[in-house]
Amino acid sequence: MQKAGFAVFLSFCYAASVFGADAKNTTLGTVSVTAANLTETLIDDVSKPMSVVSKEEIQTKSPTSVVEAMKDAPGVSFSRAGGLGGQLVMRGFNSNDLKIPMAINGERFRGRNTLEYNIIDPSMVEQIEIIRGPAAAIYGSEAMAGMINIVTKKPTPNFQDTITFKPILKNISYETVNNMFASRAEIEGGGKGFDMLLGLSGKSADDYDTPSGTAKNSNFDSKQVDGTIGYNFDKKNRLEFNFKLSETHTNRAGGLGSAPGMEAPLTQRIYMREDPILERYVGLAYSGKPGAYGIDKIDASVYARSLWTDVVTTKYPNATSKSETHRYVVGPMMYGGKAIAVSSALKDTILTAGVDFYLQDWKGAEQETKGTGTVASVARKKVEADSTQNNFGTFLLAENDLTQWLSVSANVRYDYYKTENDADVVTIAALANKIQENKSKTDSVGTYAFGTILKPTSWFNVAANYATTYRVPTVNELFGYGVYGTGYLLPNPELKPEKGNTIDLSARFRFKDLSANLTVYQSKYTDLVSYQTLTYLGQPSRQRINIGKATVEGIEFDTAYKLTDTVTLKANCAYTKGTDTTTVDQPLKYIAPFVASVGARYDNGIFYVEGDGRYSRKKDRIDATAERESGSYTVFDLYAGVELKPFVPSLSKSTFRFGIENVFDRNYRDATTQEAITSGVSDSNPLIEPGRNFKFALTSRF
Numbered sequence: 001m002q003k004a005g006f007a008v009f010l011s012f013c014y015a016a017s018v019f020g021a022d023a024k025n026t027t028l029g030t031v032s033v034t035a036a037n038l039t040e041t042l043i044d045d046v047s048k049p050m051s052v053v054s055k056e057e058i059q060t061k062s063p064t065s066v067v068e069a070m071k072d073a074p075g076v077s078f079s080r081a082g083g084l085g086g087q088l089v090m091r092g093f094n095s096n097d098l099k100i101p102m103a104i105n106g107e108r109f110r111g112r113n114t115l116e117y118n119i120i121d122p123s124m125v126e127q128i129e130i131i132r133g134p135a136a137a138i139y140g141s142e143a144m145a146g147m148i149n150i151v152t153k154k155p156t157p158n159f160q161d162t163i164t165f166k167p168i169l170k171n172i173s174y175e176t177v178n179n180m181f182a183s184r185a186e187i188e189g190g191g192k193g194f195d196m197l198l199g200l201s202g203k204s205a206d207d208y209d210t211p212s213g214t215a216k217n218s219n220f221d222s223k224q225v226d227g228t229i230g231y232n233f234d235k236k237n238r239l240e241f242n243f244k245l246s247e248t249h250t251n252r253a254g255g256l257g258s259a260p261g262m263e264a265p266l267t268q269r270i271y272m273r274e275d276p277i278l279e280r281y282v283g284l285a286y287s288g289k290p291g292a293y294g295i296d297k298i299d300a301s302v303y304a305r306s307l308w309t310d311v312v313t314t315k316y317p318n319a320t321s322k323s324e325t326h327r328y329v330v331g332p333m334m335y336g337g338k339a340i341a342v343s344s345a346l347k348d349t350i351l352t353a354g355v356d357f358y359l360q361d362w363k364g365a366e367q368e369t370k371g372t373g374t375v376a377s378v379a380r381k382k383v384e385a386d387s388t389q390n391n392f393g394t395f396l397l398a399e400n401d402l403t404q405w406l407s408v409s410a411n412v413r414y415d416y417y418k419t420e421n422d423a424d425v426v427t428i429a430a431l432a433n434k435i436q437e438n439k440s441k442t443d444s445v446g447t448y449a450f451g452t453i454l455k456p457t458s459w460f461n462v463a464a465n466y467a468t469t470y471r472v473p474t475v476n477e478l479f480g481y482g483v484y485g486t487g488y489l490l491p492n493p494e495l496k497p498e499k500g501n502t503i504d505l506s507a508r509f510r511f512k513d514l515s516a517n518l519t520v521y522q523s524k525y526t527d528l529v530s531y532q533t534l535t536y537l538g539q540p541s542r543q544r545i546n547i548g549k550a551t552v553e554g555i556e557f558d559t560a561y562k563l564t565d566t567v568t569l570k571a572n573c574a575y576t577k578g579t580d581t582t583t584v585d586q587p588l589k590y591i592a593p594f595v596a597s598v599g600a601r602y603d604n605g606i607f608y609v610e611g612d613g614r615y616s617r618k619k620d621r622i623d624a625t626a627e628r629e630s631g632s633y634t635v636f637d638l639y640a641g642v643e644l645k646p647f648v649p650s651l652s653k654s655t656f657r658f659g660i661e662n663v664f665d666r667n668y669r670d671a672t673t674q675e676a677i678t679s680g681v682s683d684s685n686p687l688i689e690p691g692r693n694f695k696f697a698l699t700s701r702f
Helices: 002-018 053-060 429-437 475-480
Strands: 050-054 076-081 086-090 102-104 125-132 146-152 164-175 179-189 194-205 220-232 237-252 271-289 297-318 323-341 348-370 377-382 387-403 404-421 440-454 460-471 483-486 487-490 498-510 514-536 540-562 567-580 594-605 607-616 633-643 654-661 693-698
Touching: 050 053, 053 125, 053 633, 053 654, 053 693, 348 475, 387 475, 404 475, 487 514
Parallel strands: 102 146, 487 540
Antiparallel strands: 050 125, 076 086, 125 146, 164 179, 164 693, 179 194, 194 220, 220 237, 237 271, 271 297, 297 323, 323 348, 348 377, 348 387, 387 404, 404 440, 440 460, 460 498, 483 487, 498 514, 514 540, 540 567, 567 594, 594 607, 607 633, 633 654, 654 693
């Protein structure tokens, strides 16, 4: 039935493309991004492969998290870790690998990479900008496989003589697969140069259902308050204050490291949760357009951000005993900022120069165990030493239009890192000397990149990029220690920085009704950080190590076709191959196989209907020490929405939305979802994706 449905869907897309060739007034809109150079730029004028998830796409699908909002983007997969949690996977790497940094409104963030995407409310996002491939020019050399820039809504500058405010219920939604209820309310207002946008969000969900049963311990809840208060001195100079307070409680259906969850036999069972994750953020930003001294634009910002988490792991060594371990992760406390200047003083050239920094302060984690039966309780004590990692970077990006048909760009960046560990708390005696010897490190590195866009005709462009990358291991990678599944995660203070270089070539086709992009790339890495499995205290454990050499290469394709004024067809696919080339051609683990997505949308401005199909080939090229083979699957989603203005005039800016995801209740898992192969449990290890899910949402706009 599903294969037949997929064939019908592809046939519809093909027929529509053939019979719609003579449709009139069919044009695709232009898309602007800021991620590539911190200046609003048409995406076709950016040499790097990029894609955008728009606000309308986000609202159409009412995703649980921002990672889920990106799962249909070209070359992106979603590695699930629970009902809310998960990481994105791009060009062979999981965002938990710290090679795909996240920025919010261009501000480079660092903190808890495993949890970052869990604490962002999708309903506050205007668009998500995705760079595939190195992006070190602006965001630092950690951007080895790509980067994500999340653009949130800002208040509209207001110069009226009177100050006014308007509240709105921006989003209210419900979905059946986990009984999730979510809502967001906002107040926007201002006047006399002031403007303000305040938001209040909340969501709560039970364990989600799969075709194999309930994914136990996948429930979550969160709440947050956020806001922006701005003052415009005039139309060229603006100062704004931003803040966010959030509290999130998440449960990991698969346990830590995708170890068996609550469906496992008692002695393998792991019940894990973050209870809670607390975030506190404040920031101050200035933007100006001086128009003097050859400077067109200045952006400067500073911020402070703290995170605190109680990570709770519960195990059952026997029928009468329980071990509940609380690990209090204090931090990091982050201070960061940037200052950039943009100039077009040189003919046909745009120069962007800047500096950025972050100061990352980790207070050593504390831990306690509450035991029953044969498990002894252990009083709360410090189990990690305090650590810091500080970074200062400076960059210069030059973009030049040599001719009407040829543009080039070049950038250089210098980064300085200093990492320190107090080394006064060492829980593994055998590693004490190594930690002491490596407790203070400094690294400095220069990275560079080149890009070009060749436009021989109005409908055909070629883009090429070459970039070097360099990533210093984080404090947690060097010194982190803790319970991991049924065993332990061990520190490795001798980790070396990762290095790499990437080359990509893109062909771009642009017609008034058709847009298509084809990209091929190859990345070569040395000293790539990966995991080795070992036995510690009699338990299967993991430790990060450097592997000698690795290559990741692949092909990415996406297209959109405006069939008529009201019908749009879209498709994308990607193939990725990752290999450890140190000694033999050993596959890198958790690389997505060939994946594809097709979709069609009818939208007449009053109502819309959209159908999407996602396909994944069977994954049989695996690292057998860390993963199993996974089967192929095809999944269909349907969405619809209607503007309420014709029916309820008082709701003139509201849209009712409806969706059915996984229409045929397919039992499947994403090939990038991590698992513990030492367990025979299949329902919760690896994680099965949610089953058939009905979604209802009401969205409003100012």
